[in-house]
Amino acid sequence: MQETKNIQLKAIKEQFKNELKEIYPVEEIQTFFNWLCESFLGYKPYQITQNSDDYLEGRVKNQFLLALKELKEEKPIQYILGKAYFYGLEFEVNKHTLIPRPETEELVDWIIKETSKEKSRHxxxxxxxxxxxxxxxxKHLPKAKVFSVDISGEAIKTAQKNALNNEVEIKFREKDILHTESLSELFKEEIKFDVIVSNPPYVRLLEKKEIKNNVLRHEPESALFVDNENPLIFYKKITQLATQNLKKGGKLYFEINQYLGTEMVQLIKMNSFHEVELRKDLFGNDRMLKAVK
Structure with missing residues (x-):
């Protein structure tokens, strides 16, 4: 990066506002700047004002300028910082992983509230x-034994780091679920699960026009998109596997495509699940589904 003179914090804040105002709302720019100040300087928002006359030098100055460049390229702030927050926990994120969404927090909250903390669960x-x-x-169901599978070895490496940092034990496996005949083969043991949950790829290619550039350009496509002709491919496979490996009375939870709620309910009912419940997310879209075996 080209060397520039030392710059005051208040000046670089103004630079962020001027150079990003055509891309982001002013409130979002302020949030980005606050997060960067906390990450690079350890400042809380009130300290940014208190120390606005401070000069940024060397490495720290260049961190801000690089972040500004990446924000202009619509790189998500979470990837710039290398971390995201989810349900009060911190997670490393990178190009191999989706950025956790608030809708997914709602799904996790639903499971936590419906699952006993006193009993061992798979x-x-x-x-x-x-x-x-x-x-x-x-983290929230400490007596549970938790297993997880992903097609991406790089994503699993990231998740393993996150499990270590958050002090929990998860059994991870790298496997393409579409080419899995039985869940037992993944973990080399016969397991009947109490809960199976998935947030698989569900955005149809025809919906790409609705997706913002920061997602399209930077987040892993394989974790987002499915063909228009078979948009429920992952749900069909996972539901089939769940019929084999869920306990009787076990629960299946999905995050789903907001436009395919009716089709999802039909799919689940055709596979002998009952008590099917479709829920809306905080934005009023059909986003979560639960069913009981």
Whole structure:
């Protein structure tokens, strides 16, 4: 990066506002700047004002300028910082993992509230990513034995780090769930799960036009998109596996495509599940589904 003169914090804040105002709302720019100040300087928002006359030098100055460049390229702030927060926990995120969403927090909250903390439970997450789902469940359901599977070895490496950092134990496996005949083969033991949860790829290619550039350009496509012709491919496979490996009375939870709620309910009912419940997310979209074997 080209060397520039030392710059005051208040000046670089103004630079962020001026250079990003055509891309982001002003409130979002302020949030980005606050997060960067906390990460690079250890400042809380009130300290940014108190120390606005401070000069940024060397490495720290260059960190801000690089972050500004990446924000102009619409790189998500979570990837710039290398971390995201989910259900009160911190997770490393990178190009191999999706950034955890608030809708997924709602799904996890639903499971935690419906699962006994007093009894041992076997829980399986399909589609590990950053590990936000299985790690959060393990953290809040300490007696549970939690398993997780993902097709991406790099995602699993990230999730393993996150499990270590959040002090929980998860059994991870690298496997393409679409080419899995039995869940027992993954873990080399016959397990009947109490809960199976998945947030698989569900955005149809035809919906790409609705996706923002920061997602399209930077988040892993394989974790997002499915063909228009068979958008429920992962749900069909996981539901089939769940019929074999869920206990009677066990629960199946999905995060789903908001436009395919009716089709999902039909799919689940066709596979002998009952008590099917479709829930909306905080934005009013059909986003979560639960069914009982």
């Amino acid at each position: 829980i399986l997450d399909i589609g590990t990513g950053s590990g936000c789902i299985p790690i959060t469940l393990a």
